[in-house]
Amino acid sequence: xxxxxxxxxxxxxxxxxxxxxxxxxxxxxxxxxxxxxxxxxxxxxxxxxxxxxxxxxxxxxxxxxxxxxxxxxxxxxxxxxxxxxxxxxxxxxxxxxxxxxxxxxxxxxxxxxxxxxxxxxxxxxxxxxxxxxxxxxxxxxxxxxxxxxxxxxxxxxxxxxxxxxxxxxxxxxxxxxxxxxxxxxxxxxxxxxxxxxxxxxxxxxxxxxxxxxxxxxxxxxxxxxxxxxxxxxxxxxxxxxxxxxxxxxxxxxxxxxxxxxxxxxxxxxxxxxxxxxxxxxxxxxxxxxxxxxxxxxxxxxxxxxxxxxxxxxxxxxxxxxxxxxxxxxxxxxxxxxxxxxxxxxxxxxxxxxxxxxxxxxxxxxxxxxxxxxxxxxxxxxxxxxxxxxxxxxxxxxxxxxxxxxxxxxxxxxxxxxxxxxxxxxxxxxxxxxxxxxxxxxxxxxxxxxxxxxxxxxxxxxxxxxxxxxxxxxxxxxxxxxxxxxxxxxxxxxxxxxxxxxxxxxxxxxxxxxxxxxxxxxxxxxxxxxxxxxxxxxxxxxxxxxxxxxxxxxxxxxxxxxxxxxxxxxxxxxxxxxxxxxxxxxxxxxxxxxx
Numbered sequence: 001x002x003x004x005x006x007x008x009x010x011x012x013x014x015x016x017x018x019x020x021x022x023x024x025x026x027x028x029x030x031x032x033x034x035x036x037x038x039x040x041x042x043x044x045x046x047x048x049x050x051x052x053x054x055x056x057x058x059x060x061x062x063x064x065x066x067x068x069x070x071x072x073x074x075x076x077x078x079x080x081x082x083x084x085x086x087x088x089x090x091x092x093x094x095x096x097x098x099x100x101x102x103x104x105x106x107x108x109x110x111x112x113x114x115x116x117x118x119x120x121x122x123x124x125x126x127x128x129x130x131x132x133x134x135x136x137x138x139x140x141x142x143x144x145x146x147x148x149x150x151x152x153x154x155x156x157x158x159x160x161x162x163x164x165x166x167x168x169x170x171x172x173x174x175x176x177x178x179x180x181x182x183x184x185x186x187x188x189x190x191x192x193x194x195x196x197x198x199x200x201x202x203x204x205x206x207x208x209x210x211x212x213x214x215x216x217x218x219x220x221x222x223x224x225x226x227x228x229x230x231x232x233x234x235x236x237x238x239x240x241x242x243x244x245x246x247x248x249x250x251x252x253x254x255x256x257x258x259x260x261x262x263x264x265x266x267x268x269x270x271x272x273x274x275x276x277x278x279x280x281x282x283x284x285x286x287x288x289x290x291x292x293x294x295x296x297x298x299x300x301x302x303x304x305x306x307x308x309x310x311x312x313x314x315x316x317x318x319x320x321x322x323x324x325x326x327x328x329x330x331x332x333x334x335x336x337x338x339x340x341x342x343x344x345x346x347x348x349x350x351x352x353x354x355x356x357x358x359x360x361x362x363x364x365x366x367x368x369x370x371x372x373x374x375x376x377x378x379x380x381x382x383x384x385x386x387x388x389x390x391x392x393x394x395x396x397x398x399x400x401x402x403x404x405x406x407x408x409x410x411x412x413x414x415x416x417x418x419x420x421x422x423x424x425x426x427x428x429x430x431x432x433x434x435x436x437x438x439x440x441x442x443x444x445x446x447x448x449x450x451x452x453x454x455x456x457x458x459x460x461x462x463x464x465x466x467x468x469x470x471x472x473x474x475x476x477x478x479x480x481x482x483x484x485x486x487x488x489x490x491x492x493x494x495x496x497x498x499x500x501x502x503x504x505x506x507x508x509x510x511x512x513x514x515x516x517x518x519x520x521x522x523x524x525x526x527x528x529x530x531x532x533x534x535x536x537x538x539x540x541x542x543x544x545x546x547x548x549x550x551x552x553x554x555x556x557x558x559x560x561x562x563x564x565x566x567x568x569x570x571x572x573x574x575x576x577x578x579x580x581x582x583x584x585x586x587x588x589x590x591x592x593x594x
Contacts, residue, residue, distance in 0.1 A: 013051040013175045013592055015040065016161055016183035018153070019142055020055040020121060022109060024463035026085050027061030027078045028123065030142055030426070031392040032488055033220055035462060036580075037179055039319035039488075041121060043580035045113030046321075046341060049588070052170060054161040054183075056153060057082060057107055057123040058142045065426045065459045071442025073393075073427055073435045082107055086123060093163035095155050097238050102135045103128045104160045106168070114321065114340050122164060124156055143428065151230050151238055154280065158185030159239075162193075175592050177216040178288070181228055181280035187211055187287035205252050208287070216591045217288035219281060219311070220485050222301040223396065229277040232261065259286050285309050290591040294486040295507050301482045312590065315507055316486040317583040320346075320575065323492040325367075325470035327360040346495075346576035354564040361473075361497055361567065368471025372422060376455045380420050384453075385556045388472030388498075390424040390460055391489055395433035399425065401478040403444040404541035410451045412545060416553040420453040421476075422468055424460040465489070470496040474552060477502035478521065478540065490518075494574040497567035501547060503540060511574045516566060519547050 019034030020041065029035060037055070044051040061078030068074055082088075086107035094101045106122040113119070127136045138152045161183065165173065176186055194207035221227065260283050261276050285291055285306060292312040293299035299313035321340045324332065332339045336348040362382065369382045380386070393399055402421065403409070413419060423441055427434030438456065445454040457464060469475065475493035477484075477500060484506035491507065493500060499518035502508040512520050522543045555563045 009172060011050045011052045011170055012172055013044075013049065013177060014161075014165060014170070014173045015044075015051055015053040015177045015179065016157060016186060017053070017055050017179035018157060018182035019058070020053060021462055022111070022121070023085075024461040025080070026109075027080060027461070028055065028058040028142065029462075030062040030428075032486075033180060035465075036316055036318075036488060038462075039317070039322065039580045040179075040584065041111050041119050042113070042319040042322060043317075043584045045111045045117050045119040046115070046319075047581065047584055048113065048115065048117040049119070049584060049592075051119050052165065052173070053111075053119060053121040054157070054165065055121065055123055056139045056142070056157055057086075057125040057127075058139065059125070059127060060140045060144075062142045062426070063429060067438065067442065067456060067458050071439035071456075073438055075429045082123075082125070085109060089122075089168070091164065091167045093160060093167045095160045095163070095239075097135065097152055097155060099240075100132060100135065102126055102132075102138070102156070102160075103130050104156060104164060106164050122161075122168075124160055124164060126156060147230055147234060148238075150228065151234060154182050154185055154228070155239060158183045158187075159189045162186050162189040174214060175216060176214050177218070177587070177591075178284050179218055180220050181217075181284045184217075184280040184284040184287070187215055187283060190214060203253075205250075208252075208256065211287055212289045215284070215288040216290045216292075216587070217284040218292055218294065218314075219284075219302055220294055222298060222305065222485055223483055224305075227279065227281040229279045232276040232278055235278050256286060281306070290594070292591070295510065297482065297506060297509050298485040314583060314586045314590065315510060315578065316488050316491075317577075317579040317581070318488050318491045318495065319580045320495055323466055323469065324495050325360075325364040325466070327363040328470070328496055331356060331360045343579040343581045344576050347572050349568055349571035349575070352568065354561055354568070357497055357567055358560070358564055364471045364496065365473070368422070368467050371467060372455050372457065375457065378453050378455050380422075380453050380455070384418045384420050385474065385553060386472045387419060387421045387474045387476050387501075388468045388493070389421065389476045389478075390457075390465055390468045391477075391487075393425040393427040393434040393437050394431060395437060396480045396483040397437075398478045398480055398537065398540075399423065399437045400440045400444070401537060401541055402476060402544065403441060403448070404537060405545065406444060406448055408545050409448065412549045412553070413451050416549050417557045418452075419548070419553065420455075422455050422457065422472060424457040424464055424468060426460055465492070469493040469498065472498055473556065474498065475500040475502070475518075476544075477508065478544070479503055479505050481505040488578075491574065491578040494518075494570040494578065497571050499566045499570050501544065501552065507578060511578060513569070513573065515551075516569045517574050518566065518570065519551060521547065 017037040019029040021029035021034040021038035063075040064078045066074040086109045089106050094103050109121045110118045126138045190211045191203045195203050292314045293302045294316045296313045302311045335352045336345045339345040366382050369380050469492040475490050487506040490500040501519045503521045522540050
């Protein structure tokens, strides 16, 4: 039963995402994309936005991470009980896969806003007795399996998601927001709906335009591997040929198909199937009236990747009330009441006394250090400058850049002051490079243990992410430009008064005011492709070391009041802008209600 608070008749925005991070205890997310989706839904609830969200239930989660004695990542299934957190609804819908009918049920989770408004999130599940054994597992593992498994999941999310909403009674939805290309097949279902309204078997130009007006697409990655492509032969195997649905004798549809599939013969429809793939990003690009990247720089990079498309930018944010630690929440309630509903109030953090900012910070830092020591027995100390680096482990994120020159690190500590480092992050099970980064960090931990205490915490999740971002003294981010679409971890840190030391990429190009909100590594910010070679890495490592040795460590130990001024401006400048309340308002103005 749907509570009156979010009546089926008043929802006009449907938000689709392959992963949505609600709580750490509900492991239906892998990293930044899912956490952003959860923050988006939370802000929508705070702002009473008439939204409904759709995702998959991921019964076995992403994975549970363990790290072996030699630093190698080991993956184990996540065991969690769906019924403990969600309500099963009696509604059913189905999709056709390889000629089989695959039944889908929704589980309901309600996200409550600060004012009591609720946004329903529907988690789609195929683990039903009427389904074949293989089909029952299709909503089990996030980003698991092969291309067949992934495409099946995208059929369930995109096509099945629309059908579930219709079965639930959502008929007034005027905007379908695709958070990445995983949900792009929803556009085909909407096309089918438009054609059926007029009693036609084929889509018309007017149908395409009608669907475009309904769809919004947010692309999140400048990494080519992050854009899903599936061979047309596999697409046809799963849900049949759509040649009779596209009138390829019409130049309009031939041009559309060419842009979506990448290669179409001049006559006779799709030709050599070995040369053709269904590009989910291009499908979403061509079927949406509004497309955006997730930072200004990312928009520019996306325009280079997908020439000819109008790609705007709405920079990501984070949900402030979720990511601010309790001591800072109490401080903000005292000095800037109303901050939960109006994040722009963080500007008034400039009036909070330095001593109170530091006291709140140290309370959060001690909680972090106690947790680290409890699980690692490493003996970190709260008075030592503590650096944090926690995010998905991928080669381009360069988590091991900090340990490029161990000798230099030893010299810095001996001459300037002690530092300690807290790492966390999972590598995708099939990402050997990401796993090797973790292993190199773990080996460096042993090699440097006499001079620098380094911890690598297992099984990074939302709860651990909050503890780290709210408790360290300095947030480190070292991506290979221009491969960081946005990044949000540094935004969470900023809300807790933690400045960043980061490569100028993604959101940090917009957020960095040198020496006021944090510090930059290197100087590249033009968005041009950058060679991923050792020379480049050494240049960035040298810049990182120089900034630590000459600026940050002396400031922390010898000019604490100035360091706290940087903390204060992190909150006032970056906290007041890089939040999902502002982000949602931009979607409302630019995409949802145009």
